[in-house]
Structure formats: C-alpha cells, structure tokens
Amino acid sequence: MTQGRSIRLFLVDGTPNGLLTAEIMNWTGHVLTGPRSKLAELVQRPECGRTGVYFLVGPDPDDSLRTRVYIGESDDVAQRLKTHNRPEDAGGKDFWERVCLVTSKDQNLTKAHVKYLESKLIGIAASAGRCVLSNGTAHEYAGLPESDRADMAFFLEQIRTVLPVLGFEFLRELSKPSAPVTGDNLPTIERSPLFRREVPKEGGYALAQEIDGEFFVLKDSRARSKWGGAPGGYEALFKQLVADGVLVPDPSGLLRFVDDYAFKSPSAAAAVVAGRSSNGRTAWLVDGTGQTYAAWQDQQLSALQPALEDA
Template sequence: MTQGRSIRLFLVDGTPNGLLTAEIMNWTGHVLTGPRSKLSELVQRPECGRTGIYFLVGPDPDNSLRPLVYIGESDDVSTRLKQHNRPEDKGGKDFWEKVCLVTSKDQNLTKAHVKYLESLLIQNAGHVGRCKLINGTAHEYINLPESDRADMAFFVEQIRTVLPVLGFGFLRETHRPSQPEKASVKASLSTAPRFRMEIKRDNITALAQEVDGEFVVLEGSQARFEWTDHKHNYRTLFKQLCDEDILVDNGDGNRRFATDYAFGSPSPAAAMVAGRAANGRKDWKVEGSGQTYSEWQDQQVSIAVNEVSE
C-alpha cells in the first residue's frame, strides 16, 4: 500500500491566484510558484537568489490539451527569469503564463546538481508526453558522483509528487497496465476489473482498466477510423492521438491503440473508441458481467459505506 504524504502549502499574499510555496515533510526541497503577473514580487523572494530548477508554463495555441513547458536551471534564478521576461526579439520568451521554481531549503544544491536535475527532468517530461517541450533534446549530464546521482533521483521523485498538487501535471507518469508495474500498482490492478466497450456493427472492441484515478484504455483496443461528430471538442483529442501515433491504422477499416493511454474519466475514453461523443459511464461494461461502469462504481461506494457502518 502506498504511504500517505504531507505537503505544506502557503499562500504568500493570502490569495489563491498569487504566490504559493510548497514543501514536503522530510524533503529539503522548496517550491515557489506564481503567475507571470506576479513576477516582480516573485523575483524579490530569497529563493530566487539561490541555485535551482525552474519551469515556465503556458498554453500551446496549436493544442489546447497540452501546455508548452520550458525547463531551465541557474545559480541565480531571478536573473534568468528577468531575461525570460523580455520580449522575444530581445531574447525573452512570450509563451509562458506561470513560473515554478524548485530550490533547496538547506541551500546544498550546486550548479552541478541542477544541471543534472535539468537533464533528468527534460528526459522525464519528454517520456511522459503530457506537454510540448520548448527545450528540445535534453543534454545528458553525468558529471556527478554516484551518491549525488542517487540523491538527485530522489529529488526528482519529490518534484514529480508535488508539482501535480500545484496544477502542473506534465511530469505525472501514466501507469501502463500491460507493462511491469510497481507493487502498489499491481495491487490496484488485482482488484480493478477490466471494462469492455463494443460497437458490434463496426467490429470494434476495446478494453480498459481504472488505475490510480485514471481510466486507461489498453494497448490493442480498437477504435473508429475517423471522428464523426464535428461539433464536439473531443475531435481535437482524437486528431492529436492520431497525429502522435497513439491511434494507428489497424488495416481493417478501424484504428487501434498502439499503446496504453490514460484518460481523466471513462467518457473521453469512450469517445475516442466511438469516434463521437459518448457516455463512458454507460458504454464501458465490466468484462464478464455486463455491469456498466456507473453501476460498478455505485456498487463500490455502497460496499465502502457498509464497511464503515459496520
């Protein structure tokens, strides 16, 4: 069973849209984030004068489903942020709307540490595929002792834990049921049923499982070849999955999922299979029983309530 974690959040100016700090118990890291409109206040914070990693995040005008992200490092983050705030024709970056920087409370992060962290984080973000990186290809940095590399691997895991809590989900790993998983994920899979969705007239069958709060359509699942509902916003997601070779030509008039893919809920998953808007809570059914996802979820809630009352 995965152990719980305590994260301490502090609203610096008392407003939810202002500067925010975050810390994890027993972790030396310190996170500071805020909107670009608060940059003049952010750069005055003592954290900005330290060595650290920073993320610039903004919307992608060509893809509303994933953000644009730049990952950088500096031994004086405030100086780099001031440079990035310039107009593009003067060497700055226009795309970003939010900034997040990670430093160390004990100030033991060195320039070598953050260069190594930058390399790891760029690789992780590219592998996860939840954003479009402005950086391009990561430059591998290995000039660290083995013990320091182990410390930085732990540091990265803490960053990947805290950032989604702050609304930055681009480093959050997607668990893939068809691949070897950690023990905690195996445990969740052992109790999670497989859901099946069928469109018989088109010979389409898809399978999925719910893992860590996400609805994962399994590799090999079939989907309609083209999107048919031109008024629905999910058509953008369908096109994206085709462009990124997640949905590939199956050679029989349909498409198939070339890899496991996680969705936030059953309905977008069902829509990608059907090629149109769909109600995933009704269309996905427990394999072997025919129970809808909605009925299954209601049953799980009832069981949990009864166990508490007993």
C-alpha cells in the same frame, strides 16, 4: 503499503491564484510557484536569488490541447526569468503562463547539483510524454560524486511528489495497464476490471482499464474511422490522436490504438472510440458481465457501507 506524506502549502498573498509555496516534511527543498502575471512579485522573493531549477509551463502554441514546458537551472533564477519574460524575438519565451521554482531551504544546492537535476528532469519529462518540451535532448551530466548523486535522487523523488499536487503533471510517470507489474510496484497500483465499449454499427470494440485514477484505452483497441457526431466536444481530441499516430488505420476499416492511451475521463475515451459524444459512465461495460462503469463504481461504495456503519 506506500507511506503517507505531509505537504505544507502557503498562499503568500492569501488568494488561490497568487503565489504559492510548498514544502514536504523532512525535505530541504522549497517550491515557489505562481502565474506569469505575478512575475514582478515573484522575482523579489529571496528564493529567486538562490541556485535552483525552474519550470515554465503553458499551452503549446501549435496545439492548445497540449502543455508545453521548459526546464532550466540557474544561480540567479530571478535574472533568468526576466530574460524569459522578453518577447520571443528578443530571446524570451512567449508560451508560458506559470512558473515553478525549486530551491533548497538550507541553500546547499550548488551549480553542479542543479545542472544534474536539470538533465534528469528533462529526461523524466520526455519519458513521461505528458508535455511538449521546449528543451532539446537532455545531456547526461555525470559531474557529481556518487554520494551527491544519491542525495539528488532523493531530491528528484520529492520534486516528482510535490509538483502533481500543485497541478503540474508532466513529471508523473504513466502506469500503463500493459506494463509488467513487478513486486516493487504491485502494492501501490490499483487496477479496475476490464471495461468494454462496442464500436456502433462497425463491429469493432475497445477495452479499457482504470489504473491509479487514470482511464486507459488499451493497445489494439478499435475506434470509429472518422468523427461522425456533432462538431465540437471531443472532436478535436479525436483528430489530435489521429494526427499524432495514436490512432492508425486498420485493415478492418476502423482505427487502431497503437499503445495504451490515458484519457481524462471515461466519457472522453467513449467519445473517441464511438466517434461521437458519449456518456462513458454508461457506455463502458465491465467485460463479460454487462455491468456499467457507473454501476461498478456504486458497487465499490456499497461494499464499504457496512464498514462505515460499524465505524
């Protein structure tokens, strides 16, 4: 069983949309994040004068359904952020709306450490595929002794733990249903049964599985060949998946998923498969039983009821 961790969050100005700090017990790292509108306050914080890595996050200008991220490092993050705040034609970056800075409470992070972290973080974000990176290809940085690399591996693990808690998902690895399950990750991965969704009137079907809280439509599932529902809704997502090559034409006349794809909800997945708006809680059926996704969820809760009554 994975061990729990304690994360301490502090609202600097007492509001949920202002500056926020985060720390994990027994970790020397310190996280500071806030909106671009609070940049003048953020750069005055002592953390911004330290050596650290930072993330600029915002919607991708070319596709608002995607998140764009820039990952950087600096000995003086405040100065670097001031540069990034300039207009694009003056050497800045226009896309970002939030910034996240990771430094060390004991100030033991060196320039070599953060260059190594930056390289690893760019590679992790590219591999996860949850964002569009503004960085180029990550350059392997091997200028650290073996003991320091071990320390930075632990530091990276804590960064990847705390950032999703703050709403930054781009470093979180996708645990795809088709990925092999090893002895190392078997205890931490929760998998649902397979769900099935028919493609109306066209004879195809899709299979899906919920894993670690994400709803995946499985590779080689079929979807309707074009959007046939009312404009709006998940139409933009359907067209994006076609444009990105996630859905490709199949000899059957349908579209085929070339890989497992994680949707934000069962309804989003059901709508893309059907080519129209759809209630995923009733459209997805447990494969082989006909039980709806909603009924399956209720069954999980009902199974807990005796234990709750005995508690």
